[in-house]
Amino acid sequence: MRSAKIFSGSSHPGLCDSICERLGTTPAKCRLKKFANGETSVEVGCSVRDQDVFIVQSGSGSVNDSIIELLILISACKGGSANKITAVMPYFPYSKQSKRKSHRGAITARMVANLLHIAGVDHVVTVDLHASQMQGFFTNPVDNLYAEPLLARWIRYNIPDWRNCVVVSKNPGGTKRVTSLADVLKLNFALITTDRRRNHDGWMSSRVQSNRHSPAESEHGEEERTTPGPTNGLHINGITNGVNGLGIIDSAPSPSMRPSDSMSNSMILPPHPQDDFDDEYTDDQAQSVTYGRLVQGHIVDDDYPSPSPAQSAVADMDPMLASIHSLRSLHNPADDALGGTIDAHNSDDDEEEADAVSGTERMITLVGDVKNKTVLLLDDMIDRSATWIAAAEHCKKRADAKKVICLATHGVFGGDCLKEMEECEYIDQVVVTNSFPIDAAKLPGGKTDGLAPSGAGTRGKLTVIDLSMLLGEAIRRNHNGESVSALFQNFID
Template identity: 55%
Template sequence: MRGTLIFAGSSCPALTAQLCENLGTRPAKAELSQFSNGETSVRILTSVREKDVFIVQSGSPKVNDTIMELLIMVSACKGGSANKITAVLPYFPYNRQSKKKSHRGAITARMLANLLIMAGVKHVITVDLHASQMQGFFKCPVDNLHAEPLIARWIRHNVPNWREAVVVSKNAGGTKRVTSLADALKLNFGLVTTEKKRGNMSSSMIMNPLDNFQRPPVLESSTRDKQTPASRDEPLDQEVDGPPPDTVVKSRSRVRANSQGSPERTVDVGPRAADRNRSDDCSNDRSVTPTQQRNSSSDGAEDSEYDDGRAHEVTQARLVQGHIVDDDFPSPSTSAADGSVREEPDPMTMSHASSFFAPAPDALGGSGDGGGETDDEEATLKDPKIEHTVTLVGDVKNRTVLLVDDMIDKPGSWIAAAETVVKKGRAKKVYCIATHGVFGGDCLEQLQNCECIDTIVVTNSFPIREEQVKNITKLVILDLSFLLAEAIRRNHYGESISPLYQHIVD
């Protein structure tokens, strides 16, 4: 391509070389080094005057060094009178910090976007941002490419019996991404959620809240308008005839239209009183049970039937130290790691500390948007004193499960979800699929050693060291160079990039 220069950052030289080969060109020459005190030095060794410059730099384990290197390269090209500078970031650094995690937290992704704009970037090309709303942080156009068509194509060609597979999200936040892939492949989808197990008192209050509490009588304005003068003089609260004095329950009186349209007075009885006094209420013309009200009501809109039973295809399991345990496994709340028995906390203290009475302090005043950091979640899953409850929604029995998310950083949630669908859902195979393979710490080794995981699929958006993948047999790396090369070509010639988002079935 004439009038175009592509520079490679130190984070992904192999990806840039493959990208340039697809475009029929070579990476432009630049000298990248560091001084003895750690400062970054950049020298552009070719003329960039009036050229369309693309700088390929992705996040890496040395993320702060790569960011400074990118900013200095952009500034150097701007000083060299480049016509347009485009930053190609296959993995956008700090993209998980796109919202406040606490009241005094920083939105680091927005700060990095401002730095790029101030350095001289006129266009940004990236892949699968953690939150697509991040495009609003920039004051320049952003092409947020998707690896979904590439992943879907790999699934169709490499997963046996993929038409019977189920796409599963390992957390509630990834449901939109999972449903998009499921729709593209025309597959069913499921969900795995993990939460801390609540105390007995808290659970009982949440599952059966305030059973003995009687609501005060409510008289709607429409009811007052329909009442006759004689009915207005009658008391609203009337005792139900039949039960003993110690079990008398006050009920609420209403005026409703019967099948002929005439007003008729009824008394609503609570479910417990109705069960105890079913035989006595049949002879009482002033009170009827909720079932009788539904049968006698003309429209039935207000008294629609409901079923509070557990939904089908919902499986729950216990999670201790990041692994699924049997139902008879001793709870961490009653036994410590050394075998000694700890005292049970006061039930009233547990109830008042539960989320029913006092919701846990959340970022932005309890909006629920500020989730915990990945490291914090990993530490909580591995804590031997904390038990979690894992819920699987969906039918995965004797099927292949595709666990999908945007990145793989820590192994805890992936292993927990894989064990849930295999040990509790009876799935046949599990594919862990993500766009960005960050693999912090010994994540890759733990995923390799997990018996419930069969294959790990990521792209080369994030550089993976050769020593990391030396003994890893489950890892599959998809190439993004063709996607990025086509995006660069279309951007240079002013063509639409919409075809890059489409799924092509071959």
């Protein structure tokens, strides 16, 4: 490409080399080093006057050094009279901190966007931002590319029975991402949600028992199944649940919350109209909901004892007091969420630990049918393994899934995440892109055999998809002033 220079930061040089190879050029000369006191030094080794400059720098294990190095390199090119400076950041650092989670918290992703603008960047190219509203943090234009076409193409070419797959979201925050991929592949989708608000109590126990036993085995018999509930309740599998003032469903509303006889006529739901199809009705939707007990990050049987004797006392409390007790046990008063919501600290689109407090129990629910099917567990990044392992274990042990494949755009793999997923018997394969450099020490056997210099390839359960084609085409189109809309479309084979 004429009148264009592509610089590589130290975070992911292999990806930059692969991009330049596709564009028929070589990375521009640049010297990156550190002084003895830890300060970063950047020296641009070529002229950038009136040139379009593209700097490839992704997040990495040394995220703060990567950010400072990128800012210095942008400033150096700006001082060298570059025509336009574009930061190519496949993984945008601090993207998980895109909202305030406490009263004195910081929106760090917005601060990083402001730093890029102050340094002199004119354009930003990234892939699958953790929250799409982050594009509003930037003063300059942003091209938020999608890895969905590459993931869909990999699924069609590498899973023989891909038409028998189900795309599953491991938390409610990833529903849009899952439904989008399901629409592209014309597949069904399912949703997994984990109840973080209450510990093991009578309500959870009743939901598990109702899922495992027939209505005839109910504790209250026929009377419980035929008693109509109030309009603000939820009638599931023969159990009428009330909703308390905090918006939490209780198994047995207190007597003070039950409607009086004078109000019963207006509060009771009308009977279902009779028609010719009543004899053919089957409750298939209710049967596709699978519950499970999650203790210490693993699925346990229904008769497994509660992890803490103190939890059984919560079930004997008044439902309102039990809800408040369980909430206070999980949250400190100083960490209460903003805006009156109780769980903003652990939002749905953030990965969380399997157990917020040691010794607690939670309920995991799968809405959808995955029996004898391949589960495509999808999210935007893999940082910690707890929620992925819990979701995969639930799909196989409780929902009888045939196979579980974990897919994500960014393979961050913090700590021993990759090792734990490799050793998990319920996860058959892990598929990510090379947007984030994977440390060779974290790979199976500590070797990079089977992986290209850009990080793409297969090693053990891990498969890495190359992003160089997508990013290279984005760079070429930006340099030539062409539209990038075609990059958001799925490939037609």
